Amino acid sequence: MDFELIAKYLSGEATTEEETRLTAFRQASAQNEAEFREMASLWMYSGEIPGKEDAGKLYTRHRRLILLKRHSLRILRYAAILALITGAWWAGGHSGSSGVAPGEILVKTRPGQHSEIILPDSSHVWLNASSTLAYPSDFSNDKRNVRLIEGEALFQVSKSDKEHFIVSTADIDVKVFGTRFTVSNRPDERETGIALLEGSVEVLDKSGRRLAEMRPGERFSHDRLNGENKLTADDLSACGIWHLNEMKIRNRTLPEVISLMEEWYGVNISLEGKYSTGELYWMTVKTESLKEMLGLMARITPMEYEIEGKNVTLHLKQ
Numbered sequence: 001m002d003f004e005l006i007a008k009y010l011s012g013e014a015t016t017e018e019e020t021r022l023t024a025f026r027q028a029s030a031q032n033e034a035e036f037r038e039m040a041s042l043w044m045y046s047g048e049i050p051g052k053e054d055a056g057k058l059y060t061r062h063r064r065l066i067l068l069k070r071h072s073l074r075i076l077r078y079a080a081i082l083a084l085i086t087g088a089w090w091a092g093g094h095s096g097s098s099g100v101a102p103g104e105i106l107v108k109t110r111p112g113q114h115s116e117i118i119l120p121d122s123s124h125v126w127l128n129a130s131s132t133l134a135y136p137s138d139f140s141n142d143k144r145n146v147r148l149i150e151g152e153a154l155f156q157v158s159k160s161d162k163e164h165f166i167v168s169t170a171d172i173d174v175k176v177f178g179t180r181f182t183v184s185n186r187p188d189e190r191e192t193g194i195a196l197l198e199g200s201v202e203v204l205d206k207s208g209r210r211l212a213e214m215r216p217g218e219r220f221s222h223d224r225l226n227g228e229n230k231l232t233a234d235d236l237s238a239c240g241i242w243h244l245n246e247m248k249i250r251n252r253t254l255p256e257v258i259s260l261m262e263e264w265y266g267v268n269i270s271l272e273g274k275y276s277t278g279e280l281y282w283m284t285v286k287t288e289s290l291k292e293m294l295g296l297m298a299r300i301t302p303m304e305y306e307i308e309g310k311n312v313t314l315h316l317k318q
Contacts, residue, residue: 006036010299037279037300104134109151114243119146121158123165126243128152129266130186152184152266154240157199172211172222175202181214182240188310194220195239203229238263247285254301257281258314265290266310273303273316 002025008014009022026033109115109127117125117133121141127133131151136143144165157165159178167174169185169192179199185192194203196214203212203220212220212231219234241247242264249257258269264285279301285293290312294305302317 103137104147105137106132106134108132116243119144121160121165123158124156126154126240128154128242148183148185150185150187152182152186154180154182154243156180171206171224173204173206175204176200190225191221191223193222195234195236196220197236197239242266249281249283249285251280251282253277253280257283261285261290261293265293267312268310269312269314271314271316273314275301275316 002022005014005018005022009019014022022036026036107115107117107127109129109131113129115127117127119125119135120139121144123144125133125146128151131153132149133146133151133153134149135146139145141160142163144160144163145168146166147168153167155165155167155176157176157178157180161177164175164177167176167183169183171192174181174183174194176199179201180197181199181201182195182197183193184195194201194214196216196218198216200216201214202210203214203222205211211222211229214220214231217233217236219230219232219236221230221232223229238260240263241260247260247264249260252260254275255271258271261267262269267290288296291307294307294312294314297303298305304315304317306313306315
């Protein structure tokens with residue numbers, strides 16, 4: 001294994017001749033390809049590759065660039081949080097085109113931004129990208145109502161024997177005492193969805209009629225066009241992973257990785273071309289953008305990709 005050649009390739013510094021040589025090495029045997037993938041995963045996600053002595057300068061430079069990028073993103077994230085808090089205080093007591101009512105605090109996230117909110121009753125709310133949440137400025141243990149105006153949110157509600165916690169959307173309400181669940185209410189999607197991770201919740205229509213009583217591992221969907229409701233059991237292992245500081249992918253196939261990335265980045269990914277079910281991926285995603293992740297993946301699995309808004313297409317090369 002030529003570690004220096006791999007370092008140059010992953011840094012985008014390899015010549016055409018060197019890329020050809022590396023391709024020949026990978027195609028020579030399944031073991032060579034497995035070794036390359038292992039080294040490439042270590043390079044991309046931890047900056048550590050065994051036997052890196054021959055490529056020390058390249059590794060050091062690349063690692064410094066990663067750390068610099070992450071430091072810059074942290075600064076930008078703190079600035080975004082400060083702006084978010086300032087905007088929320090400004091929104092309190094004002095109404096506008098966003099639908100916030102007098103006496104409400106409005107919290108919004110931009111595309112690619114996540115935000116955590118700790119409410120006065122110690123409940124936690126994590127907002128996904130491009131989401132808007134409103135809650136009353138006098139929110140308390142006796143008044144626990146919030147509105148998900150649009151987007152997606154993960155709720156971890158503090159248990160209370162006094163008052164239900166209510167999450168309202170334009171079409172349905174979710175009533176709980178204490179539990180963990182997600183609500184999706186995106187304007188570009190036809191359905192409002194709820195996924196229950198822990199506890200139990202009741203789903204009500206706007207007249208207060210019960211539509212469903214959910215148990216952990218179930219999804220509820222409400223079709224906003226025809227009013228149809230569905231309650232189904234589902235694998236929720238990847239649900240809400242976008243709120244974490246990092247997403248760890250261990251021993252996953254390409255379709256499984258795509259499913260996780262869809263949840264993480266809030267996009268729809270379609271796959272064109274054949275893939276091997278025996279190819280497994282190991283990686284950790286932290287502050288990398290969708291484009292950065294796709295670019296890094298393309299250096300391991302030959303592919304091209306197209307990004308059009310929230311729709312992403314991966315074209316696997318034969």
